Amino acid sequence: MSEETTLTIDGLSVKARKGDTILKAALDHNIYIPHLCYHPELTPFGGCRLCMVKIQGRGLTISCKAPVEEGMTVITEDPAINAIRRIAAELLIANHDARCLECAKNTRCKLQEIAAYIGISDERLGRLQPVVRTLPVDDSNPFFIRDFNRCVLCGICVRTCQEIQMLGAIDFTFRGVDTKIATLGDKPILHSTCVSCGECVVRCPVGALLPKKADTPTRQVNTICPYCGVGCGIKLGVRGNTIVGVQGDVDGPANRGRLCVKGRFGIAEFVHHPDRLTTPMIRKNGRLEEASWDEALDLVASRLRGYTPAEVGVIASAKCTNEENYVIQKFARAVLGTNNIDHCARLCHAPSVAGLVQSFGSGAMTNSIDEISDSTCIFAIGTNTTEAHPIIGLEMIEAVRRGGKLIVANPREIDLVRYADLWLRHSPGTDVALLMGMMRVIVDEGLADSAFINERCEGFEAFTESLKDFDLGFVEQVTRVPRAKIVEAARMLATNGPAAIFYSMGITQHSHGTDNVLAIANLAMITGSVGKPSSGVNPLRGQNNVQGACDMGALPNVYPGYQAVSDPNIRKKFESAWGVSLSPTPGLTLVELMEAAYRKDMKALYIVGENPAISDPDIQHVRQALSRLEFLVVQDIFLTETTEFAHVVLPGASFAEKDGTFTNTERRVQLVRKAIEPIGNSRPDWWIVCQLAHRLGVSGFEFDDASDIMDEIGSLTPSYGGVNYERLSHGGLQWPCPTDDHPGTCILHTRGFVRGKGRFMPLRYTPSVETPDEQYPLILTTGRSLYHFHTGTMTRKVAGLNVIEPGGVVEISPEDASRLGLAQGDRVKISSRRGEVVAGAKVTDVVPSGVVYMDFHFAESAANILTNPVFDPVAKIPEFKVAAVRVEKA
Numbered sequence: 001m002s003e004e005t006t007l008t009i010d011g012l013s014v015k016a017r018k019g020d021t022i023l024k025a026a027l028d029h030n031i032y033i034p035h036l037c038y039h040p041e042l043t044p045f046g047g048c049r050l051c052m053v054k055i056q057g058r059g060l061t062i063s064c065k066a067p068v069e070e071g072m073t074v075i076t077e078d079p080a081i082n083a084i085r086r087i088a089a090e091l092l093i094a095n096h097d098a099r100c101l102e103c104a105k106n107t108r109c110k111l112q113e114i115a116a117y118i119g120i121s122d123e124r125l126g127r128l129q130p131v132v133r134t135l136p137v138d139d140s141n142p143f144f145i146r147d148f149n150r151c152v153l154c155g156i157c158v159r160t161c162q163e164i165q166m167l168g169a170i171d172f173t174f175r176g177v178d179t180k181i182a183t184l185g186d187k188p189i190l191h192s193t194c195v196s197c198g199e200c201v202v203r204c205p206v207g208a209l210l211p212k213k214a215d216t217p218t219r220q221v222n223t224i225c226p227y228c229g230v231g232c233g234i235k236l237g238v239r240g241n242t243i244v245g246v247q248g249d250v251d252g253p254a255n256r257g258r259l260c261v262k263g264r265f266g267i268a269e270f271v272h273h274p275d276r277l278t279t280p281m282i283r284k285n286g287r288l289e290e291a292s293w294d295e296a297l298d299l300v301a302s303r304l305r306g307y308t309p310a311e312v313g314v315i316a317s318a319k320c321t322n323e324e325n326y327v328i329q330k331f332a333r334a335v336l337g338t339n340n341i342d343h344c345a346r347l348c349h350a351p352s353v354a355g356l357v358q359s360f361g362s363g364a365m366t367n368s369i370d371e372i373s374d375s376t377c378i379f380a381i382g383t384n385t386t387e388a389h390p391i392i393g394l395e396m397i398e399a400v401r402r403g404g405k406l407i408v409a410n411p412r413e414i415d416l417v418r419y420a421d422l423w424l425r426h427s428p429g430t431d432v433a434l435l436m437g438m439m440r441v442i443v444d445e446g447l448a449d450s451a452f453i454n455e456r457c458e459g460f461e462a463f464t465e466s467l468k469d470f471d472l473g474f475v476e477q478v479t480r481v482p483r484a485k486i487v488e489a490a491r492m493l494a495t496n497g498p499a500a501i502f503y504s505m506g507i508t509q510h511s512h513g514t515d516n517v518l519a520i521a522n523l524a525m526i527t528g529s530v531g532k533p534s535s536g537v538n539p540l541r542g543q544n545n546v547q548g549a550c551d552m553g554a555l556p557n558v559y560p561g562y563q564a565v566s567d568p569n570i571r572k573k574f575e576s577a578w579g580v581s582l583s584p585t586p587g588l589t590l591v592e593l594m595e596a597a598y599r600k601d602m603k604a605l606y607i608v609g610e611n612p613a614i615s616d617p618d619i620q621h622v623r624q625a626l627s628r629l630e631f632l633v634v635q636d637i638f639l640t641e642t643t644e645f646a647h648v649v650l651p652g653a654s655f656a657e658k659d660g661t662f663t664n665t666e667r668r669v670q671l672v673r674k675a676i677e678p679i680g681n682s683r684p685d686w687w688i689v690c691q692l693a694h695r696l697g698v699s700g701f702e703f704d705d706a707s708d709i710m711d712e713i714g715s716l717t718p719s720y721g722g723v724n725y726e727r728l729s730h731g732g733l734q735w736p737c738p739t740d741d742h743p744g745t746c747i748l749h750t751r752g753f754v755r756g757k758g759r760f761m762p763l764r765y766t767p768s769v770e771t772p773d774e775q776y777p778l779i780l781t782t783g784r785s786l787y788h789f790h791t792g793t794m795t796r797k798v799a800g801l802n803v804i805e806p807g808g809v810v811e812i813s814p815e816d817a818s819r820l821g822l823a824q825g826d827r828v829k830i831s832s833r834r835g836e837v838v839a840g841a842k843v844t845d846v847v848p849s850g851v852v853y854m855d856f857h858f859a860e861s862a863a864n865i866l867t868n869p870v871f872d873p874v875a876k877i878p879e880f881k882v883a884a885v886r887v888e889k890a
């Protein structure tokens, strides 16, 4: 059956897809029909009646709701239609604030467009006795205003919030002449459930919703959001050398135009913040003083020359581009002669790499973001997706809307729980027990996918043997999840699959993080949920380019493309390409580097774009370690808590000031384009590192530009072999992309696992290292907020984000608060064996009794003063997610 329909519009024969509306068919063929409440991404509303047309033989109808039919003849304009449109438009205009010249939407307003099309006369308008509305303007949100005097009640904002943001923060209220769009209880929008995504603002057809900062750009530059690992495509609006706005890129494969609050409103202000570092600085007499590039680079080169490879280490950056991370690791290995290179993936997804490589042969997300909404069953464990990866959160909720099942496992009642069919509220640190308990049910009830297991996997017998330790009575007691719920979750997952499993740092940041990941891999294999669309094991990467920094070999044991430094053949390949001899010994991990600095074995550190004085566990210890270094270089865009210890500070350029690539969480390599010149005397990180290499007399760093670097990456990294700037300029590529004619890979392990057979791993339950006791009776768990990013270096420079979330609080359950005599907003002291911090108490049911929660973004109440530096023996990730603490009134 043909999917196409032929109809006639104004005498023109046009083709449309079955199911399209007449309005869509007309607009697709550049036939204008006036409309105000229609938006192509939203359910038709039919409220404005401006899109009225006549269907021959039937009469008048609203074209935004009428589907096309074969042979249909449509007339878009005649006297009867025009009369109806004119009345509808005149009523809207009569009720609209007519001071168009004062409106930022002037010349881009749909109502003006319609007025011009229909032709409105003052005489007729006069007869309508225009109403001058004087409704108060809601300017509570720091990023946009709501002016109801300009609202035409098209309902686009309401549908946007319901259908795109899936929140329903606003709705039609006060029906009748007083109808207006309002929040629940007509509160200012800042005090509603609105998450400030701005999606309604960009869709409002008139000037009723307007960004507070709205200069018109003179050019737009397509690039990628510098915040989380979703990798949203953005268009930076630029005027002169200033970013004046950000739009979602509708062609961005990860976001299709949507953005969260950080991407939409949190960029221009940090890029142009007066605190940006604009010149190199050298510490003299205890103070950082401005210096020239030559002076600073000469000093760094001469000091680094004085250390042996074992005495020096480099920390690369998940915020920097692939090209920069490649150059940084090459500098560590080829110039400093050390594999002591690591980055913050150690603190987030090292267990994903370590665990998934053992099970599958590859440590990355197996599937793609655009498959999520078609999932029939999603299992989200240890991920607060709507806050940490907001656009992926939307995709998950869309899957639920389409009928998919959603199981959430999280100690906190996160937003996703509202959409879940089942919520497993397990105790922090008991993931292995929960997952093994579910798998025990799957095996016992004969729900395992035997065909998949027999054909594609190995080690199943030994694994099922280890399930014997996970009797449901034991699992219930350890996890505190009722047995019936564990059974229900197991059945739901096994019978609605293939399942798409998502996890993040709730799984990895444990002293048994690798076991947690292995348990997830087992669960995916036992349910046959790998290598198929809308399924798989999907670790959600935190920072914009943490996937790329790993891919580029900013790790102590592997070169780019996860090629082992200990493999003689691989080493030989890099030695001959780089013209140097390389160390065969894997280097120290991030946590080990700090420990070595504390012991004074590590004498010099070169840190690029990271802030370990806030992001690492037990930061008082980290600060002591940093203070013991003989020489510390920090390269960043702002002064940070870490630069307090630096001997030299080098000013890097922000993402908006350089070309390069980021690789997002779904392995998609995407172009980052220079939109403005570097601020002040800052320089791209790759340029700075290359200058140092020249000064240290090592060749191989004579790159002309970032594209040159990518060509070298491609020549040495099989999974990036087919990635180059010419191809990327037509859109991103998902690795593995080994050759120039390879299209990239959306789904991993489709025919076989990268390692051959998928490997089931037997597991035991190991409790977290610190469990509550009399002295420290509560469990502290930490995480991220929607409104801030990592250590706040960038987001805390954005005034509006600070208005919405000004600082850190500690979430505590009503039961614990009442037991401790604490009330909402009380200042409380939270102490662990490492130290203490003070924060406001937020008494909430979001956390269960016995557990308290803090975001880790805020220096003044730094959660990482409290966290436990014990680490997973395989991945060396610290146990951020479980620390025993005491809470008392400050």
Ligand code: SF4
Binding pocket: 160, 161, 165, 167, 168, 169, 170, 193, 194, 195, 196, 197, 198, 199, 200, 201
């Ligand atoms: S800004 Fe986003 S969350 Fe807030 S009302 Fe608009 S669509 Fe809804």
Ligand code: SF4
Binding pocket: 150, 151, 152, 153, 154, 155, 156, 157, 158, 181, 203, 204, 205, 206, 208, 209
């Ligand atoms: S605020 Fe804008 S989008 Fe919302 S109903 Fe009014 S005119 Fe339409």
Ligand code: SF4
Binding pocket: 225, 226, 227, 228, 229, 230, 231, 232, 255, 258, 259, 260, 261, 262, 263, 264, 389, 390, 391, 392
């Ligand atoms: S922070 Fe993440 S979800 Fe938000 S716009 Fe940026 S990439 Fe997209």
